[in-house]
Amino acid sequence: MDTPFSKKSFFDAFSPKQAFIFGCVAALLILGTLGCLGLGAYVLRGGSGAVISANAAADKVANTNTAPTGTTSPTTAVTGALAAVTSADHLIGSGDITIVTYSDFQCPYCKSFDTNMQKIMTDYAGKVKWVFRDFPLSFHAEAQNAAEAAECAAAQGKFWEYAAKLFANQSALGEAIYKSIATEIGLNITDFDSCRSSDKMLAIISADQTAGSAAGVRGTPSSFIISKDGKVQQISGGAVPYATLKALLDKELAK
Numbered sequence: 001m002d003t004p005f006s007k008k009s010f011f012d013a014f015s016p017k018q019a020f021i022f023g024c025v026a027a028l029l030i031l032g033t034l035g036c037l038g039l040g041a042y043v044l045r046g047g048s049g050a051v052i053s054a055n056a057a058a059d060k061v062a063n064t065n066t067a068p069t070g071t072t073s074p075t076t077a078v079t080g081a082l083a084a085v086t087s088a089d090h091l092i093g094s095g096d097i098t099i100v101t102y103s104d105f106q107c108p109y110c111k112s113f114d115t116n117m118q119k120i121m122t123d124y125a126g127k128v129k130w131v132f133r134d135f136p137l138s139f140h141a142e143a144q145n146a147a148e149a150a151e152c153a154a155a156q157g158k159f160w161e162y163a164a165k166l167f168a169n170q171s172a173l174g175e176a177i178y179k180s181i182a183t184e185i186g187l188n189i190t191d192f193d194s195c196r197s198s199d200k201m202l203a204i205i206s207a208d209q210t211a212g213s214a215a216g217v218r219g220t221p222s223s224f225i226i227s228k229d230g231k232v233q234q235i236s237g238g239a240v241p242y243a244t245l246k247a248l249l250d251k252e253l254a255k
Contacts, residue, residue, distance in 0.1 A: 074235060074237070074240065074247070074248050075225065075235055075236060076236050077234070078215060078232050078233060078234050079215070079216030080213075080216045081214060081215060082211075082215040082226075083211040085098060085226070089131045090132040090154060090159045090160070090163075091129055091130065091131050091132075092130055092160055093125070093126075093128050094126055094129060095124070095127035095128045096227075096228045097127060097128045097129070097228065097252050098128070098130075098131060098225070098226040099120075099129070099131070099223055099225055099226075100131040100133065100223065100224045101113070101117070101130070101131065101132055101133065101221055101223040101224075102135035102208070102215075102217045102221065102222045103132060103134070103135060103220055104136050104137050104220040104221075105136070105142075105147060105150065105166045105167065106137075106142050106146060106170065107137065107140065107221065109220065109239035110167070110221045110239070111167045111170050112239045113221040113238070113240070114163075115167075116239075116240070117245070119242055120242065120246070123246075124249060127249070127253060128249060133211070134147040134204070134205045134208040134209065135209055135212045135217055135220050135222070136205065136209070142173035144202075145178070146166050146173050146178070148196065148199070149178040149181075150166060151195075151204055152182075152201055153185070153187060155195055156187050156188060156191065156192070158185055161185045162182070162185060162187075165181040178196070179192075216234065219238065220238075221239055222238070223235040225252065227252050235248065
């Protein structure tokens, strides 16, 4: 008989069926909580690359502005054949070392890398050549249009001026800005418009993309360094900082 001083189980308040159901629910809640805690700890430790940037996920590569650390080499072996640099390429600078970059005008990492390379071309004048090749990514709505506009500017000998303006106005890419930049840098607007409407530059862009894919490009920016002896290596890390580029060039120039 129950008395005010009897020891009663919590489950005595339930029927056997209710107690069984309550026990099952409680067990599931406990297991779920433990699983979430375990997964959270795993992710925080960086397990299996569980945390990646949205841009890196889309580009299929980790394009960050973090320089390689520790003993990691700033370069990797080229997985394919890099297309030879020719007079058809967009090239500035002079010197024994060449950097070839596959880029996308709407890619924020490409804009960061472009800033670093502009400084490199100033600080290493007469020592380094830089080649820009188109690699517009399909999920960047204006990337191909911007590349086409830049190629039409190149037809009038002003690729680099136009490219710099595209990166400077990256957040406003669209037909209005393409025409505005053309006017600003003194292009013949009639010829520029004719070039754009003909889509004749799409073949050049497509050729760059095909060549880039053959060399192992999977995201942007992807850059390669060609040493004095013609050896080609891919620069690891996407939009590597200025310090990494400087260290790499100093090493190559010292050979």
